[in-house]
Amino acid sequence: MSNTEKQMQESCCKEDHCSSKQASQTAPNSEENTSCFEDEPCGNISDQNSQMAAQTSACCGDNDCKGNKEIDDQGTTSLETFEYQIKGMDCPSCATTIEKSLTKTKGINTVQVNYGTGKMAVGADHSSVSDQIPKHVRKLGFEAESIPSKKNTQSYKIEGMDCGSCAMTIEKHLTRNPNVKEVSVNFSTGKMHIDHNTNQQEIIKEVERAGFGASLESSRKQQEGPSETKQKDATTMISGLLLALGFFGSFTNITPELITVLYAAAIVIGGYKPARSAFYAIKSGSLDMNVLMASAATGAAFIGEWFEGATVVWLFALGNTLQNRSIERTRESIRSLINLTPSEATVKIGEKLVRKPVEDVSINDRIVIKPGEKIPLDGEIISGTSSINQAPITGESMPIDKQQGDTVYAGTVNENGSLEVNVTKLVEDTTIAKIIHLVEEAQEKKAPTQAFVDRFARVYTPIVFGLALLVMVIPPLLGFGTWSEWLYKGLALLVVACPCALVISTPVAIVSAIGNAAKNxxxxxxxxxxxxxxxxxxxxxxxxxxxxxGKPNVSEVLSIHGNEEELISITRTIEEHSTHPIAQAITTYATEQDIDAKNGDSFKAITGKGAQATINGVEYFAGNPKLYDEMNVPLTDLEDRIQTLQQDGHTLVVVGTRSEVLGVIAVADTxxxxxxxxxxxxxxxxxxxxxxxxxxxxxxxxxxxxxxxxxxxxxxxxxxxxxxxxxxxxxxxxxxxxxxxxxxxxxxxxxxxxxxxxxxxxxxxxxxxxxxxxxxxxxxKLPHTIRLSRRALTIIKQNVWFSLLTKLAALFLIFPGILTLWMAVLSDTGAALLVILNSMRLLKQK
Missing domain, CATH: 3.40.50.1000 (HAD superfamily/HAD-like)
Incomplete structure (x- = not known):
């Protein structure tokens, strides 16, 4: 990428509203052509330069695109930002046309059009202007549709989810609330995204009513008091203690009534929260594992199997605790990246050095990083040289030497040498912040296997639940055994209906693999x-x-008339208007040789072949041999040398007019x-x-x-x-x-x-x-990525087959009476735990 393009991108705001960024993104690749110029999508070189300048100036400043309203120096609201989807754009110059036209409209202050995404952000004085924008755009030959903004969307951390069905229960419960517009709960990341018209406390209460814990993402650090996880651990411990007292008491002279009371207490204390969650799941029309386990425990107590009921509750609670801790370790694989960046920066104010929280550091502030310190924010080195360990960002094993003008990234380590850095990005816009955001988004996207498993589980669970009810009723009605016998088998079948291990099999493996990749x-x-x-x-x-x-150098200059300096001067005149690496190599070579460019005009790119310019009224061309073949200009004197250079891996730039060739410049890449x-x-x-x-x-x-x-x-x-x-x-x-x-x-x-x-x-x-x-x-890191992906696929297949075979074996063992109720629970929670531990192996792959 050229310096011009980098400057354009760095001047753009964090949102994707700059057409300059997208212009470079969508430009076709012509780097490897023997031509020296990029293939510009529209217009000639001078048009492209003016377009780039217009796009750069259209980009917003440091803080202008942060929200729906912009604030001036006095703190008063000055602009509102409106977003539109634009249809009908053919190339980046269309985006520039819209920008230039709308900025002339009264009441509109800023316009950024992103050609790639087809989106436009407009900063206007008041909302009435926004109604006129689609009409203005339509006059230009395009269509603009308003994109409604989600002003109340928040992210919450959810505690207590055991599998995907829990996420579904929360979603269904919250959608019944009239103040909730949209809600999405992701089991893999343990997050909920919700668009609502009520307050934070009400949302947290609603989640708690469904049997789970919730806290706003931004307030996590302030909420590190006693968590619901610790409360669950305490109830699990008490339930297990009561179960143990009852079990060992049965071998003593304690009355059966007291033992029953101990078992009943174990069921009530350990099963209260699952029962509450089951109630809201049924109310929401969801059939999750809480419903199945609560039904099994209640049914066991109903037929007098108090020990079985208490064991079901305790094993279920213990399994959930272990699962939650294991899954949380997987989720933390990405959150730990946040700890890579220091919380404070040393800011240079005049001649003084002041420690400030990174949140209080602004763009263009100067920060000082001493040897051995982590770099707190992205920036550009103003003074100093050092070796930077960039492994946390790029995964590179060797430190990179940096000097004045080079970019440094937050979270990397300054190994030696003191650096003074000009801050270019706020803490929320740093490269590592974007990595965390993109990876968390990635974890929330379902893979095809996960989507299939979820669909399978939605069908499997109600079928087995219905089968369990039939097993409880049909055989005793037909006289094939007692009611208590078939009720017991039906309850065991209810437990087997839990597809927990199957549902967990894919997402935990994916989160582990994505987390491993991000760290590398x-x-x-x-x-x-x-x-x-x-x-x-x-x-x-x-x-x-x-x-x-991608940084070629001039390796040989061949001038037919013997005047190399004149040849290079003409070529530099043409190439100075291109940002292509080969063009830059020739320009750099000319600068090193102290050869100046001539006065030229009418600069144009010839797509895929080269470029041209007019010098003193004569058209000169710089391009590949094909260009001269098309113009019927003979290369007779140079054919042998051209062939030899090409066979040796050189890229050739032939320079001449419409009637003759002046010479050839050979460029080689390493x-x-x-x-x-x-x-x-x-x-x-x-x-x-x-x-x-x-x-x-x-x-x-x-x-x-x-x-x-x-x-x-x-x-x-x-x-x-x-x-x-x-x-x-x-x-x-x-x-x-x-x-x-x-x-x-x-x-x-x-x-x-x-x-x-x-x-x-x-x-x-x-x-x-x-x-x-x-x-x-x-x-x-590409080989590691391929290996990691293949191993992830293998582990996902292992998990799915293990989960299915475990369920199948349990189903066959129920009817002969081999599988007891507590064994069914153990097989379910045990299988889920083994699946999680198997998936976590991906975190350790090197």
Whole structure:
């Protein structure tokens, strides 16, 4: 990515309302073409530059996009922000057209249009202006639909959920409240997102009525007093003590009546909360495990099996306690990332150093980081040099040398040297904050296996529940045994109806794997993509910037007329208006040689072939040999040398006019040190085929493929051809992942079964576009990601089959009378616990 693009992105607000960011995101990739210019989606180079400037100026400031209202210096409300979905945009210049037009409208202060997402944010003086915005947009040839904002959406931490059915019970209970508009409870993360018109206390009370605990996410730190978990532990202990007294008392001279009282007390104390939850579950029309266990315990007491009833309650409570603790450890795998960032920063005010909470540090404040300290906020180094351990963000094993002008990230460690850093992002906008947010979002997205299991459980539970009722009634009515005998078997069947282990089998494994990946510098954006990564058979790599450094250097200059300085001056004149890496390499070379550019105009990009400019009334071109073939300009004097350079892996920039060639500049890229090792590790992990996609010629592609160890390559590709190449691989029956930089490779990333972007730490766009993001700007963690995904699939299959076989065995053992009620409970809770522990192995994979 160019410096200009980075500056544009860094000037944008945290929300995705800047078309400048998306413009770079959606630009097709032409890095590997022998041309020196990027393929601009619309317009010529000068248009593109003005468009970029307009987009940059349209981006909001440091704090302007934080909420629905903006506050001026005096603290008074000045603007309201309205969001719209825009339809009909063909390219980023359409976004610029809308921005420029609306900013001229009276009452509208700011406009940001995101071409990629098709969304627009408008800052206006009052709401009446918002009614006119769709009409203005329609006049420009587009359609704008208002996006309603959720002003009262809050996130709560839920305690006491044992499986997905508990989440469903809470959802159904809360949706009956007229003040609740929308509610979503995720068992994996233990979170509830709710849109409501009432207060926080009422929501917490409603959750408690359903038998669970709730606390607002933002107030977690202030609520570290006695928790409901500790209360549950106490009731479990008391219930178990009463059960033990009753059991051992039965071998003494204690009266049967007293023993029954002890068992009854154990049932009441240990089963009060499950019974309360069962009541609200039934009231909400949900059939969760609390209902099944409460029914089993009550039924056992009804037929005089007090010991069985008390054992059911205690084992159920004990199993839940162990499950909750294990699941909480899995959930904390991501929350622990928050502890990586220090709570305070040393701010330089004048010549004084003042310690401040990171929440009070503003953008453009100067902070000082001493050797050995963690960096508190994202920023840019103003002075000092040091080695930074970026492992918490990127997973890179070796520290990175940083100097003035380089970016540093919150949570990384300054190993040596004192640094003075200019803060570029607030605490809630740092890279690590975005990682935590994206990973928590990913944990809440259901994988296909999880969705299937949930559907299966919704069918399985009521069927077995109905079967249990039939077992209790039909056989004794037909004279096949006593009522108490078949009631007991029916109660055991009720316990077996609990699909807890099955429902837990997938989400806990997914959360564990995603947590492991995040700690190693890899963002997996959901269970779907984790499963896809585990099934990948082929990987397609973009060459420039992925397999290679993406920072080419001028390796040779050939001038037909012998005047190299004149050739480089003409080429620099054309290339100075491009941000393409090859263009920058030539410009840098010219600067190092102290060769100035000439006065030129009419700069234009020639898609996929090169660029042109007019100098002193003559049109000059810089591009690949194909460009001159199309213009019928002979390359006779240079053909042999061109062929040799191309075979040696050089990219060529031919410079000339419409009638003659002036010379050739050869540019070469270097293969990353980690590339060859990563590809070998992928082969060892069992990856079927690795393919390189490049715009380079056949000779260059063949040489790079041999050096990197890829199995196959596609050469001389235009940007759109990469999409065709990915489609070809898919037609061959392979599940294909595409690895690119997340910006110029967006079409190919979207076409592949799985899009993997590199360099997420350096650009927000990479984190937004791909399904999996490698935070480091190399392939080092890709083999780990593939191995982790495959092992996750294996563990999920193990969990599902183990859960199903356990239930099946229990069903067969009930009718011969081998499986007792307490054994049924033990098999259910034990299976759930084993599934959780098996899934947690993914947290430890290295």
């Amino acid at each position: 510098g890899v963002l997996i954006k959901g269970g779907t993509f984790l499963e896809k990564a585990g099934a990948i058979k082929a990987i397609a790599f973009d060459k420039t910037g992925t397999l290679t450094e 293969i990353r040190d980690i590339t060859v090792q990563s590809i070998q590790n992928l082969k060892q992990a069992g990856m079927g085929e690795m393919v390189m996609l490049t715009g380079d010629n056949e000779g260059t592609a063949k040489k790079i493929a041999a050096q990197t160890g890829v199995d196959r390559y596609f050469a001389e590709l235009l940007p759109e051809d990469k999409v065709t190449a990915v489609k070809k691989l898919r037609k061959e029956g392979k599940s294909v992942a595409m690895v690119g930089d997340g910006i110029n490779d967006a079409p190919a990333l979207a076409t592949a079964d799985l899009g993997i972007a590199m360099g997420g730490a350096g650009t927000d766009t990479a984190m937004e576009t791909a399904d999996i993001v490698l935070m480091a700007d190399n392939l080092e």
